[in-house]
Amino acid sequence: MPTTINDQCAIVGVGQTEFSKNSGRSELQLTLECTKAAIEDAGLPLSDVDGMVTLSIDGSDEIAVMRGFGTKELQFFSRVPHGIGGIMGMVHQAVMAITTGMCKTVLVYRAINGRTARQPQPTDAGGPLSTDHIHWSWYNPYGFSNPVSWAAMYTQRYMHEYGASSDSLAEIAMTMRKHAQNNPNAIFQQPMTKEEYDASPMVTDPLRKADVGLDLDGGCAFVITSIDRAKDLRQPPAIIRAAAQGSAGDQEGMTSFYRDNITRMTEYDLVAQQCYEMSGLKADDIDVAMLYDMYTSAVLFQLESYGFCKPGEAHEFVKGGALGVDGRLPCNTNGGQLGEGHIQGVNNLLEAVRLIRGTSVNQPKKSDHVLATSGFAVPTSAVILGKSS
Amino acid sequence: MPTTINDQCAIVGVGQTEFSKNSGRSELQLTLECTKAAIEDAGLPLSDVDGMVTLSIDGSDEIAVMRGFGTKELQFFSRVPHGIGGIMGMVHQAVMAITTGMCKTVLVYRAINGRTARQPQPTDAGGPLSTDHIHWSWYNPYGFSNPVSWAAMYTQRYMHEYGASSDSLAEIAMTMRKHAQNNPNAIFQQPMTKEEYDASPMVTDPLRKADVGLDLDGGCAFVITSIDRAKDLRQPPAIIRAAAQGSAGDQEGMTSFYRDNITRMTEYDLVAQQCYEMSGLKADDIDVAMLYDMYTSAVLFQLESYGFCKPGEAHEFVKGGALGVDGRLPCNTNGGQLGEGHIQGVNNLLEAVRLIRGTSVNQPKKSDHVLATSGFAVPTSAVILGKSS
Numbered sequence: 001m002p003t004t005i006n007d008q009c010a011i012v013g014v015g016q017t018e019f020s021k022n023s024g025r026s027e028l029q030l031t032l033e034c035t036k037a038a039i040e041d042a043g044l045p046l047s048d049v050d051g052m053v054t055l056s057i058d059g060s061d062e063i064a065v066m067r068g069f070g071t072k073e074l075q076f077f078s079r080v081p082h083g084i085g086g087i088m089g090m091v092h093q094a095v096m097a098i099t100t101g102m103c104k105t106v107l108v109y110r111a112i113n114g115r116t117a118r119q120p121q122p123t124d125a126g127g128p129l130s131t132d133h134i135h136w137s138w139y140n141p142y143g144f145s146n147p148v149s150w151a152a153m154y155t156q157r158y159m160h161e162y163g164a165s166s167d168s169l170a171e172i173a174m175t176m177r178k179h180a181q182n183n184p185n186a187i188f189q190q191p192m193t194k195e196e197y198d199a200s201p202m203v204t205d206p207l208r209k210a211d212v213g214l215d216l217d218g219g220c221a222f223v224i225t226s227i228d229r230a231k232d233l234r235q236p237p238a239i240i241r242a243a244a245q246g247s248a249g250d251q252e253g254m255t256s257f258y259r260d261n262i263t264r265m266t267e268y269d270l271v272a273q274q275c276y277e278m279s280g281l282k283a284d285d286i287d288v289a290m291l292y293d294m295y296t297s298a299v300l301f302q303l304e305s306y307g308f309c310k311p312g313e314a315h316e317f318v319k320g321g322a323l324g325v326d327g328r329l330p331c332n333t334n335g336g337q338l339g340e341g342h343i344q345g346v347n348n349l350l351e352a353v354r355l356i357r358g359t360s361v362n363q364p365k366k367s368d369h370v371l372a373t374s375g376f377a378v379p380t381s382a383v384i385l386g387k388s389s
Numbered sequence: 390m391p392t393t394i395n396d397q398c399a400i401v402g403v404g405q406t407e408f409s410k411n412s413g414r415s416e417l418q419l420t421l422e423c424t425k426a427a428i429e430d431a432g433l434p435l436s437d438v439d440g441m442v443t444l445s446i447d448g449s450d451e452i453a454v455m456r457g458f459g460t461k462e463l464q465f466f467s468r469v470p471h472g473i474g475g476i477m478g479m480v481h482q483a484v485m486a487i488t489t490g491m492c493k494t495v496l497v498y499r500a501i502n503g504r505t506a507r508q509p510q511p512t513d514a515g516g517p518l519s520t521d522h523i524h525w526s527w528y529n530p531y532g533f534s535n536p537v538s539w540a541a542m543y544t545q546r547y548m549h550e551y552g553a554s555s556d557s558l559a560e561i562a563m564t565m566r567k568h569a570q571n572n573p574n575a576i577f578q579q580p581m582t583k584e585e586y587d588a589s590p591m592v593t594d595p596l597r598k599a600d601v602g603l604d605l606d607g608g609c610a611f612v613i614t615s616i617d618r619a620k621d622l623r624q625p626p627a628i629i630r631a632a633a634q635g636s637a638g639d640q641e642g643m644t645s646f647y648r649d650n651i652t653r654m655t656e657y658d659l660v661a662q663q664c665y666e667m668s669g670l671k672a673d674d675i676d677v678a679m680l681y682d683m684y685t686s687a688v689l690f691q692l693e694s695y696g697f698c699k700p701g702e703a704h705e706f707v708k709g710g711a712l713g714v715d716g717r718l719p720c721n722t723n724g725g726q727l728g729e730g731h732i733q734g735v736n737n738l739l740e741a742v743r744l745i746r747g748t749s750v751n752q753p754k755k756s757d758h759v760l761a762t763s764g765f766a767v768p769t770s771a772v773i774l775g776k777s778s
Contacts, residue, residue, distance in 0.1 A: 005489045028520045056445050056468045063471075063640045063768060064520035073659055074636040077768060078482060079445045079468040082452075093467060096485040100394045102633075131417045131453035244491075247463040251452045270462055379452060379466060 006278045008099045010230040010237030011091075011385065013042025013223030014353050019185055019341045022116050023217035030111035030219040031060040032068045038221035043234035044105065049223070051076035051103035053090045054110055057083050065109070076103040080245075082253060084292070084375035085267075087345045088383045092243035094224040104225060110346040111219020132253070139255060148212055148295070150254040151376060152204035155297035158263045159206060164300070164315035166206055170197040172296040173210050173338055175323045180335025182361040187214055187341035211296040213337035220346040222353070230388075238356040241369065241386040242279035246270030247379035254377045263312070268305030268373070271382045276307070279384050281369055283307030286384070288355050288364055289329055290348040290372040293336040298376040299323075306371060306382075325362045333362035345374055349383070356385050395667045397488045399619040399626030400480075400774065402431025402612030403742050408574055408730045411505050412606035419500035419608040420449040421457045427610035432623035433494065438612070440465035440492035442479045443499055446472050454498070465492040469634075471642060473681070473764035474656075476734045477772045481632040483613040493614060499735040500608020521642070528644060537601055537684070539643040541593035543766060544686035547652045548595060553689070553704035555595055559586040561685040562599045562727055564712045569724025571750040576603055576730035600685040602726030609735040611742070619777075627745040630758065630775040631668035635659035636768035643766045652701070657694030657762070660771045665696070668773050670758055672696030675773070677744050677753055678718055679737040679761040682725040687765040688712075695760060695771075714751045722751035734763055738772070745774050 015037025017023070017030050039046055046069055052062040056079035066074060076097040080086030087110065094106035139145060158164060173192060180186035192210060200210035230237035248266035250259045259266070276282055283306060291302045303314035308329055323331035334340045334351035341347070352372040354360045360367075373382040404426025406412070406419050428435055435458055441451040445468040455463060465486040469475030476499065483495035528534060547553060562581055569575035581599060589599035619626035637655035639648045648655070665671055672695060680691045692703040697718055712720035723729045723740035730736070741761040743749045749756075762771040 005491070026523075028523075056470075059520060061470070061520045061524075061642070063636055063642065064524070066636065066638075066640060072638045074634070074768070075659070075663060076634055077470060077636060078478075079470045081445075081450070081466060081468045089467075092491070096489050096491060099489050100485050102394070102481070102485060131448060131450045134415075134417075135450075135453070245463070245465055247452055247455065247466060249455075249461045251455060253450070253452065270464070274464060379463070 004278060005095045005099045005243060006241055007239055008227060009095045009224055010227050010239045011222050011224055011353050012230045012233045012235055012237050013038040013044065014350050015041055015221045016347070016350055017111065017218045019187060019216045019218040019343055019347065021216065023113055027111050027113055027117065028060045028064055028068065031065060031109055034111055034219040034221040035065060035107055035109050038107065038223050041235060042223040044223060046071065048105045049107045050074055051094065051097050051106035053078055053080065053093045053106060053108050055079060055083065055086050055090070056081040058110060060111060076106065082379040084344045085378035085380040087349060087374040087381065088243060088372055089245045089374065089381035091224065091240060091383045092245055092381060095240055095243050098224065098226055104229065106224045107221060108224060109219065109221040110344060112344065113217045114215040114342060114344065115217050135252065147254060148207055149204045151295040151297065152207045153257060154262050154377060155206055158297065158300065161263045162312035162315060168300065168315035168318050169211050169296040170194055171318050172293070172299050172323065173197055176293060176332055176336045176338035178324070179333055179362050180339025183335050183340055186335045186339050187216060188335065188339050207295060207297070213294040213342035216341040216343060218343045220343060220350045222349065236357050237388050238353045238385040239388055241281065241384040242275040243383045244271045244274035244278065245379070245381045246274065251379060256377060265301045265305055265377060267380050268302055271380055272306045275382050275384050281384060285369050286371045287366045287368055288333060288370045289331045290352045290370060291331055292345045292348065292373050292375055293332055293338050294342055295376060296338065299331070301376065302373055325364050330364040333360045333364065348372055352385050356387055393667060394484045394488050394632060395630055396628055397616060398484045398613055399616050399628045400611050400613055400742050401619045401622045401624055401626050402427040402433065403739050404430055405609045405736070405739055406500065406607045408576060408605045408607035408732055408736065410605065412502055416500050416502055416506065417449045417453055417457065420454060420498055423500055423608040423610040424454060424496055424498050427496065427612050430624060431612040433612060435460065437494045438496045439463055440483065440486050440495035442467055442469065442482045442495060442497050444468060444472065444475050444479070445470040447499060449500060465495065471768040473733045474767035474769040476738060476763040476770065477632065477761055478634045478763065478770035480613065480629060480772050481634055481770060484629055484632050487613065487615055493618065495613045496610060497613060498608065498610040499733060501733065502606045503604040503731060503733065504606050524641065536643060537596055538593040540684040540686065540765060541596045542646060543651050544595055547686065547689065550652045551701035551704060557689065557704035557707050558600050558685040559583055560707050561688050561712065562586055565682060565721055565725045565727035568722055568751050569728025572724050572729055575724045575728050576605060577724065577728050596684060596686070602683040602731035605730040605732055607732045609732060609739045611738065625746050626777050627742045627774040628777055629772060630670065631664040631773040633660045633663035633667065634768065634770045635663065640768060645766060654690045654694055654766060656769050657691055660769055661695045664771050664773050670773060674758050675760045676755045676757055677722060677759045678720045679741045679759060680720055681734045681737065681762050681764055682721055682727050683731055684765060685727065688720070690765065691762055714753050719753040722749045722753065737761055741774050745776055
């Protein structure tokens with residue numbers, strides 16, 4: 001029985017829409033635009049697509065996408081749950097399906113009008129009372145009701161425990177803005193000074209407006225196939241060295257506050273461990289890290305879980321430009337969610353592919369192995385991409 | 390690269406709640422009851438469970454189930470979309486994950502208060518306008534707005550095209566009721582005569598109330614692991630010989646009426662083809678068929694797609710007790726959705742395992758290979774189970 005998925009598949013096509021404050025069109029339209037671009041980028045005939053994956057929260061059904069293209073048949077379709085934590089989990093799904101021969105070519109997509117469409121609220125989904133509704137009933141009535149407030153809770157504790165100051169958060173915010181300036185897709189084209197960071201209004205202490213990414217409209221898509229098929233295609237393949245999911249003890253969706261220690265994200269630990277075991281790589285081998293950065297502090301937690309520094313040391317690690325293009329660990333070279341904008345992290349996967357291809361607007365000297373991670377404080381996922389040997 | 394999933398995994402534990410018209414408890418409670426029963430049936434320690442799968446429409450989050458049990462970690466979790474069509478797709482997911490080493494033991498579950506809870510309606514889900522909303526806007530305003538009406542459309546055309554009469558539908562309904570009489574779990578404990586069938590009120594011509602299963606409260610769960618681990622466990626393993634998904638051209642969710650021919654379900658054809666190729670079996674090798682039967686006519690379509698008879702011949706095939714315990718093709722020995730009750734077809738998978746174990750209340754002489762299928766007129770799925778060699 002096979003026991004691994006590493007080095008079996010590759011991302012061979014990528015596509016995106018523009019990222020904007022108002023797309024002016026439906027999420028299905030955005031989906032069809034980015035998926036069409038990804039298929040064209042791969043140079044595959046549309047008829048080769050026989051699998052599709054998106055998030056469980058995505059509004060564009062596989063069968064609507066099929067009809068949009070006239071796709072004849074799908075032999076594989078699945079959804080990854082737990083919202084933004086599932087972004088790299090979509091790749092995990094695709095690789096499992098291809099490796100086991102369930103299908104040959106998978107289209108992975110995620111498109112949202114994240115800024116202009118009304119978003120589902122924890123308490124207003126139709127249907128029977130779900131565990132999700134019950135869960136939120138413990139938080140919402142107390143005004144503890146939005147992702148920034150939950151992220152702030154972990155951040156406050158981390159800073160208290162390790163003596164971290166807001167300087168480390170500022171450093172991350174400023175670095176991402178700097179990267180965004182070279183990126184024509186980025187929503188933030190202006191740099192941020194320390195003074196501007198300090199003057200940014202507090203949302204939930206210690207997180208300021210400048211610590212939080214901006215929800216945007218847009219979509220990204222990816223074509224994934226076997227490494228054998230990848231050889232003959234138009235683009236250099238981004239080999240999937242590892243892909244993993246993880247949900248850890250006392251896991252809640254954003255609010256795992258009943259754990260003994262909330263200065264560490266054990267779900268990130270679990271995903272990191274699997275990715276390194278699967279790929280045979282270690283943190284030192286990662287050349288560029290695409291870390292989910294809707295909140296500046298999320299980067300601190302991931303630097304520790306993914307082994308780039310020891311517990312409590314990330315706030316020192318990031319200082320002095322460590323995450324810059326020429327730093328110790330180039331990070332989010334597209335500007336990430338804080339600079340390019342929040343497309344729920346799927347745009348960080350797209351940048352990871354560009355880094356492997358050597359086409360980032362902020363291409364570091366070395367990018368043989370790129371880590372890309374997903375949502376913070378939820379059941380999560382990650383991938384490691386590599387170059388063709 | 391591995392290219393198959395057949396004969397790699399087995400269902401080693403099953404559990405269920407009672408099936409009732411009013412469970413009197415939450416869906417999470419039902420989920421925990423049937424999953425606990427499945428784990429105990431398998432004889433595995435709870436800590437062995439490191440993966441979970443359910444439907445995208447299920448209201449009981451994996452992380453709520455984890456907390457319910459105190460499960461430490463999950464390395465795999467996914468959701469199968471397209472409602473009831475995804476039931477056997479949950480097995481497909483589990484087998485891919487185990488075969489590729491992503492996890493060792495998967496808990497598959499589906500529990501609903503299908504009768505007593507308010508069900509999500511196509512037009513009232515929270516969140517942005519999805520393709521699903523847009524789709525239904527073409528049907529709902531014209532009163533063409535419930536599953537029986539959509540199923541009736543295909544049935545009417547089939548009967549017209551092939552000269553089928555309601556006698557064949559009555560035969561299916563009466564057979565399922567007969568099977569249910571031996572089954573203490575079944576909601577229908579009384580037989581149905583032809584006179585009673587004929588007197589049953591018409592819902593949407595040609596489907597009568599007697600042609601439609603009854604939505605119930607309840608849940609079923611399954612423990613799936615590798616065949617190696619299955620060897621040492623408490624129950625005889627139900628080997629997964631094949632598992633497949635399919636969505637075909639011009640696919641809609643229940644309303645694929647723009648196809649050239651609506652007397653055939655091409656998504657069933659696609660799933661059948663994959664299951665037979667994967668297992669090396671053919672229709673003649675199937676000893677018992679657990680066919681999704683929320684509508685009597687769904688059985689006719691599946692008998693043809695899964696190769697038990699030729700196009701247009703199923704309505705003759707079913708006559709004279711062919712689907713009975715001693716018939717040519719014993720079918721839905723638990724009474725199916727029409728007799729045991731509608732638990733969205735997941736109870737048919739449970740009966741398939743019982744048939745392999747030899748513990749059905751209507752055990753046919755031979756049950757070496759059992760086919761179990763999923764939802765009608767939607768992207769769908771199926772499995773073939775077999776005995777350990």
